[in-house]
Amino acid sequence: MSNVYCAVYQEELCGYMAGYAAVKLGYKNLGFLGGMAVPAVVRYGYGFVQGVDAAAADLGLTDVSLNYVYGGQFFGDADITAVMDTWYAGGTEVVFACGGGIYTSAVDAAKKANAKVIGVDVDQAGVIAGYAGVEGMTVTSAMKGLYPTTYDTLTDVIVNGNWDAYKGKIATLGLVSGDDPELNYVQIPMGEGTQWSDSFTQDDYKAMVKDMFDGKITVSNDVSKAPSDFATVIAVEDQGAIKG
Template sequence: MKKTILAAAVLGAATLSMAAPAMAEGDYKVAMVTDSGDITDQSFNQTTYEACKAFCEENGLDFNYYKPDGDSDEARIASCDQAIADGYNILVLPGYLFAASVVEESPVYPDVKFIALDMSEGDLTGAAGVDDVTQAYNTENTYCAIYQEEIPGYMAGYAAVKMGYRHLGFLGGMSVPAVIRYGFGYVQGINAAAEELGVTDDVTVEYAYGGQFYGDADITAAMDTWYSTNGVEVVFACGGGIYTSAAEAAAKVDGKVIGVDSDQAPIIDAYGEGMTVTSAMKGLAPTVNTLLSAIVLDDTWSDYVGKIDNLGLVSDNVEENYVQLPLESTQWNDGFTEDDYKTLVADMLAGKITVDNSIEAMPEVAVTVNDLGNIK
């Protein structure tokens, strides 16, 4: 975004800030703003919306969501401005696309608390055009969280091989750090399970990026080749709406798909019943509950504000973790049961299993990985 546009956004925000109603300390109203999707996307927006709504209903808080009128920084900033003008003083923003909003809005509205999910230091410094992240946004009213994507990626790859799959694929969206961590973790999990089972010579991984976060005819054609010609059994579709191309191709040959970020079984299985093996999830709902509780119930916001937390495993209770597989929709079998998953999580939590989070180069593994680069 050009500096002149940002400056205009700040001026507009400042005008709204002066008009925003004053809120008494502890008189909280919660709003979330959707990014480029909506609250029925079975992904970041829907998960965040449902978590915010449930918390507010349980605790008697006013809640609303706002959908920008376009997929742009300006539109997202305008929605934040409108929420604040309407009296909402906790804003929950799901995804790195809100980096410019945090950079612009957090200094203008010091009395508003911003919860930014899946937003890294690099996202913030890039949006602000600075090197020092503390100069990029207001650290006095903002909490940011990123997630250790390599861990659920590892879990998904490990589970798939244990379940009996031997020819696997990874279809990433764009080769951004989060997607790469998912993919490299996936490869490490595949390799670990193959080594345990003594089948490294039998396991092959096709690995590619679509070059975009949505499916199209070209990517579907590539997936048709993977499934129908190369004999790929399951593809980890990792990146926004790119799952559509994997699912369309899988449906033609009774193939399987692994979802990402949230439990995507409801939307993937619409292409074919039982198509989703599992989903490599980020714990957006636990994050929302933790931070809203800290503000509204526990008065511990000071323990979180100003941080950019890198969230992962925190508990033997798998559903309390910030990265996980879904218990209900994962297709557990004799090769990999729910109890096996819980044992895997416990071993990772105890440090018996570690996952490299480097994104510099494909992990060195014993299984065969065909690194195909970008499809387009």
Template sequence: MKKFLALALALVMTASLAACGNDATPPAGSGSGSGGETASSYKVAMITDYGDITDQSFNQTTYEACKAFCEANSIQFNYYKPNGDTTAERVAMVDAAVADGYNVIVMPGYAFGGTIVEAAPQNPDVKFVALDVGEGDLLDPAVTAKGETYDWTPANWTLSDYVDLSNVYCAVYQEELCGYMAGYAAVKLGYDHLGFLGGMAVPAVVRYGYGYVQGADAAAGETSAKVTMEYVYGNQFFGDGDITAYMDTWYKTMGVQAVFACGGGIYTSAAEAAAKVDGAKVIGVDTDQAAIIDAYGADMTVTSAMKGLAPTVDTLLGEIILNDNWSAYAGKIQTLGLVSGDDPAANYVQIPMESTQWGDGFSQDDYKALVSKMYSGEVKVSSDIGAEPAVTNITVNYYGNIK
């Protein structure tokens, strides 16, 4: 229950179906929230998106968290990998898991929006936990055929008109907060020419980037450093020769020292380019990416702006299986952020204690002090993505899309 209370405090924004009301703080588990199931009646399956459980990112983190929870609580667990990167392939894996008797299905990543729309209503007795799937993902144009005959203006529809989330819980994250931490840390550690390489300019990526800008600006104001930031989107979630060449220019010609590579596999282009320049750095995203980035060059990773996938899995499976409290979560999309000002590792957005390259300019104690100020509200970070963040201490050059 301690973890559940932490999660409840983390709900800084809730988008719930009309039928579920607007209560952003679920009640404590009462033992009768989801029909009286016992732990022994549950079987947990995880579906990978388009990667594998060894990707050192979303899939691996989610898989390891599910596996650890289930082993600790004697719950049957398995994972299913789609044969391709399509909604149809992911739905097929949901069907396979259900046919095998799995009744709690965990899905990591925005790519599962279409899967939820198609599979959840067909399996009303299955509980779906979706990580990093927001309202925009559930309205993917590929699955909105209804839009051809329906007026989708905001005044005339709600999410419940289109998506049945009655057996679904979606967690999304305050990316701007961990983006802020990463930008703040980079400047405090002495980097004064930064880059941001986003994937596609979807809301989550933009929040990361705008938080990064705000953090760098705040740190520059405290240090009086003259900081320049280059800012661009690749317009895709993978690296390639064109994007690597663009990063070559940043590192080799323009003198960029550290690039926050934010968006699926696009980090490969930043890392490939950084590997060609002595001392060039990369900042990871979503999970602690030091292991995969440092494979391109020793100590290449400054830090990573992380989402707390493992704590989310642990909390939700505990609430569903151990506390029988599914009713507090079903039908909701909840945004998770800071839950502790004293323990950064307890938060749902953070930078890693283990792999961040701490230094005299920014130590673990400095990080803890920053988190405390963010949690108390002394440091405020805007989540607005409607306009570029106002800056007073750094210069930001926005280049739009590479492709």
């Protein structure tokens, strides 16, 4: 372990961004479909709940609801798709599918319902469009900066010869800029991967990131809590796990 460098992420921050954006973009009935309830997935989910709640509070909404469940695995199947079918049939407009290939179940159900999804880890708009055969299904994605992490670290280690600054360490990566969101290690897509509108513009997003960077917005990463613990004005229905 003394010769290993590990980078982990503040997933709760980009989860918050995605949830905040979704409500600002007009969605009131949302869902979170996690893979397995490992800390990273839980942080994504709890950040999402906090972002949804904050946007609802900012807009003075009291009719925003959020279904919350873990699939119990990192791939979609007929059982998970059936639950997503039930959600969408019950009025859910967009589901944040967070956990490897589990997005396929959310997408399969959303396609039948002409509904939306939110991607994870990278800008999944293209991946989801390719899988679904439908453009424009992805509202946004909660992204880890996998590319800048790899590029920046390897540049510093190999080109600059700074391996000693990394080896044996675990780094928690998050915001490094309050002015340029694309420099951060957690973000949502600035381009077409987010369905920007007059109700939530790129400038609105930049202002939110600046407030997060400056500490005016704080996001909890306490995975010991329940999803509903983060709700102040929204209704959260915690459905546990589909499997396991």
